[in-house]
Amino acid sequence: MESSRQWQQHSGLVLDRVNEFDVIECLSCGYKHVVPIPTQEELEQVYREDYYSHEKPLYLDEHLEDLDWWNLVYDERYDYLESQLPGESRSLLDIGSGPGYFLLRGKARGWNTLGVEPSTRAAAHSRDLGLDVREGFVDEALVKSLGTFDVVYLHEVLEHIPNPASLLSIVTQLLKPGGILCVIVPNDYNPLQKALRTTMNFEPWWLAPPHHINYFDHESLLTLLKNQGFDILSRSSTFPIELFLLMGMNYVGDSSMGRMVHRQRKNMELNLTKIGCAEWKQRTYQAFAQQGIGREVVAYARLASFE
Ligand SMILES: [Zn+2]
Structure with missing residues (x-):
């Protein structure tokens, strides 16, 4: 079977067991992931039809509210990309573009945008916004019809797929010379999560197989990117949401508390901008990244072969 054959190539210390999956510190991949790894066929079914209906039924509404x-x-991401690229280099491919709002923002800023999105519902929503979005998965078959781009954007994609290295290899074909890859993944098994687990009896609440197959942190994501031929231009974190747990606001398994702490974090970031402290915020979040904390890793990279 495909899954058992894949499993043979992956081995390492078993860190956790959840929903019939083991999470291993994989020696050959260099990051943590579940075994057995779900097959591409299993995942395609999940993401085409089920994801935004069953797993994230409120996602579109909440995204609009936020x-x-x-x-x-x-x-902030477009500002950085524009600062690193010549003025005429404004083409962007968003792989896993979801409801399309990142593309919509780019389009409003004058970017030429294209999305690829497996969810029928999310792709239809994007087209209703007037966006150019292909429905499907990025693979070798699709790649030739897409062209090349100044930016490839992978927001919360690499944790969901069976083979991140092969998608990154495809990305190298999609980038123009000097183009930039922007990757955002959850920062899992991070120091705050591990400390809360050890000292305050939290279960590993960040584990979510089969949707989350891979569990990266700053170091393992950067290593993966470097192994695929990328140089890291810059990296940062998103807000260390676990700080709310330390404040006594336990949002684990409590979606209304989850929305509440998210609202507070959102207000803080909007207000920091309003009071003129956006740069201070950015430097602080980069310092979080240096400490390995922050809910997500945000990394910008360029192919090392570019001179
Ligand atoms: Zn592995």
Whole structure:
């Protein structure tokens, strides 16, 4: 069987067991992931039809409610990309573009945008926004029809797929010379999560197989990117949401508390911008990254072969 054959290539210390999956510190991959690894066919079914309906039924509504804040997050990313690219280099491919709002923001800023999204519902939503979005998965078959781009954006994609290295290899074909890859993944088994687990009896709440197959942190993501031929241009973190657990606001398994702490974090970031402290915030979040904390890793990279 495909899954058992794949499993043979992966071995390492078993860290956790959840929903019939083991999480291993894989020696050959260099990052943590579940075994057995779900097959591409199993995942395609999940993401085409089920993901936004069953797993994330409120995602589209909540994204809209949070849109002011998302646009702040997006603008920070576009500002950085624009600072690193010549003025005419404004083409972007968003792989796993979801409801399309990152693309929409880019389009409003003058970027030429294209999305690829497996969820029928999310792709249809994006087209309703007037965006160019292909429905499907990026693979070797699709790649030739897409062209090349100044930026490839992978927001919360690499943790979901069976073979991140092979997607990154495809990305190298999609980037123009000097183009930039922006990757965002959850920062899992991070120091705050591990400390909360050890000292305050939290179960490993960040584990979510089969949707999350891979569990990266700053170091293992950067190593993966370097192994695929990328140089790291810059990296940062998103807000260390675990700080709310230390404040006594236990959002684990409590979605209304989860929304509440998210709202507070959102307000803080919007207000920091409003009071003129956006740069201070960025430097602080880069310092979080240096400490290995922050809920997500945000990394910008360029192919090392580019001169
Ligand atoms: Zn592995």
